[in-house]
Amino acid sequence: MSALEQLIEALRRLPGVGQKSAQRMAYHLLQHDREGAQRLSAALAAAAQQVQHCQRCHTFSEAALCPVCLDATRDAKLLCVVETPADQAALERTGSYRGYYFVLQGRVSPLDGISTKDIGVAELLERASDGLVEEVILATSFTAEGEATAHVVGEVLRARGLRSTRLARGVPVGSELEYVDLGTIAHALVDRR
Amino acid sequence: MSALEQLIEALRRLPGVGQKSAQRMAYHLLQHDREGAQRLSAALAAAAQQVQHCQRCHTFSEAALCPVCLDATRDAKLLCVVETPADQAALERTGSYRGYYFVLQGRVSPLDGISTKDIGVAELLERASDGLVEEVILATSFTAEGEATAHVVGEVLRARGLRSTRLARGVPVGSELEYVDLGTIAHALVDRR
Numbered sequence: 414m415s416a417l418e419q420l421i422e423a424l425r426r427l428p429g430v431g432q433k434s435a436q437r438m439a440y441h442l443l444q445h446d447r448e449g450a451q452r453l454s455a456a457l458a459a460a461a462q463q464v465q466h467c468q469r470c471h472t473f474s475e476a477a478l479c480p481v482c483l484d485a486t487r488d489a490k491l492l493c494v495v496e497t498p499a500d501q502a503a504l505e506r507t508g509s510y511r512g513y514y515f516v517l518q519g520r521v522s523p524l525d526g527i528s529t530k531d532i533g534v535a536e537l538l539e540r541a542s543d544g545l546v547e548e549v550i551l552a553t554s555f556t557a558e559g560e561a562t563a564h565v566v567g568e569v570l571r572a573r574g575l576r577s578t579r580l581a582r583g584v585p586v587g588s589e590l591e592y593v594d595l596g597t598i599a600h601a602l603v604d605r606r
Numbered sequence: 607m608s609a610l611e612q613l614i615e616a617l618r619r620l621p622g623v624g625q626k627s628a629q630r631m632a633y634h635l636l637q638h639d640r641e642g643a644q645r646l647s648a649a650l651a652a653a654a655q656q657v658q659h660c661q662r663c664h665t666f667s668e669a670a671l672c673p674v675c676l677d678a679t680r681d682a683k684l685l686c687v688v689e690t691p692a693d694q695a696a697l698e699r700t701g702s703y704r705g706y707y708f709v710l711q712g713r714v715s716p717l718d719g720i721s722t723k724d725i726g727v728a729e730l731l732e733r734a735s736d737g738l739v740e741e742v743i744l745a746t747s748f749t750a751e752g753e754a755t756a757h758v759v760g761e762v763l764r765a766r767g768l769r770s771t772r773l774a775r776g777v778p779v780g781s782e783l784e785y786v787d788l789g790t791i792a793h794a795l796v797d798r799r
């Protein structure tokens with residue numbers, strides 16, 4: 414394989430990138446943006462080498478502890494459980510949460526043989542039993558697997574005497590009700606404040 | 607900026623990749639495919655360093671001359687002119703052309719101040735005047751600028767006594783006529799065989 418073909422192959426492994434997009438990206442970089450190609454190459458190598466997981470909450474971090482875990486001004490009574498570092502970053506970007514996080518390694522999926530053991534629930538239990546956490550907010554996805562994960566994790570926490578809550582289901586901000594799917598409206602009714 | 611943020615920035619420079627896609631790609635690579643990140647990093651560096659332009663036809667090549675230019679069995683009477691290495695690769699993939707190529711540096715664009723001088727037409731004239739070329743096939747895009755490029759390049763060639771032809775405009779193979787735009791149908795009528 415030529416260097417160009419190898420580049421197209423490597424770009425195809427990116428999520429959402431098919432053969433045509435990969436070709437377009439490769440030709441664009443080589444024809445118009447070699448500096449961008451060099452920069453992306455360096456950024457990939459640096460990130461793959463430097464970005465590890467926070468030892469406390471398991472989100473991405475370049476240091477042993479992430480900035481959130483190191484921030485002593487956050488509310489130690491709140492622990493928010495998410496499925497991925499991306500979910501943690503999204504919640505953090507809202508600017509509306511002041512507690513700490515715990516990032517699971519994905520979600521339970523009985524069909525794929527992924528149980529609570531595989532996603533780090535034992536570590537979550539240990540983290541939540543620090544004597545400071547009073548409420549564990551289950552912020553897993555509102556998909557079947559995310560709901561199942563929230564359910565089993567909630568049960569495990571309850572067995573240890575730890576209180577858990579779930580993010581509210583509801584109508585997305587900015588939506589016209591007419592265009593929102595019926596299941597969402599039904600949940601928003603149930604979870605009404 | 608953290609290594610993760612720098613990676614997201616670098617991914618955003620890819621064509622067709624916005625902030626959300628770049629985030630998704632970065633998190634995916636770090637969470638699920640670090641080997642893919644390393645491989646892409648190496649492929650980018652190798653391609654940016656090794657892929658140059660063929661000295662004869664100016665398409666991408668790792669050697670001084672590309673495989674097509676080195677292939678003595680091709681028809682030296684035919685020279686196909688395209689706008690970019692990607693166009694050359696697309697034509698070559700059709701498997702239906704047996705002549706040589708010449709890749710311009712884009713297309714003329716009066717609005718952007720890009721004239722025949724800027725896209726390598728002088729070099730094309732020299733290449734086409736080798737005494738072997740009998741027909742120059744103008745395979746620039748069927749956009750306003752591509753058509754303008756074909757027109758002026760054709761004029762320049764004619765002034766040198768060189769014959770040029772243009773790719774046929776027409777209905778894309780596999781299309782139902784009902785869904786083809788009217789301009790395309792009109793052109794297909796004019797260019798009917």
Ligand SMILES: [Zn+2]
Pocket residue numbers: 467468469470471472478479480481482483
């Ligand atoms: Zn942390």
Ligand SMILES: [Zn+2]
Pocket residue numbers: 660661662663664665667671672673674675676
């Ligand atoms: Zn060549």
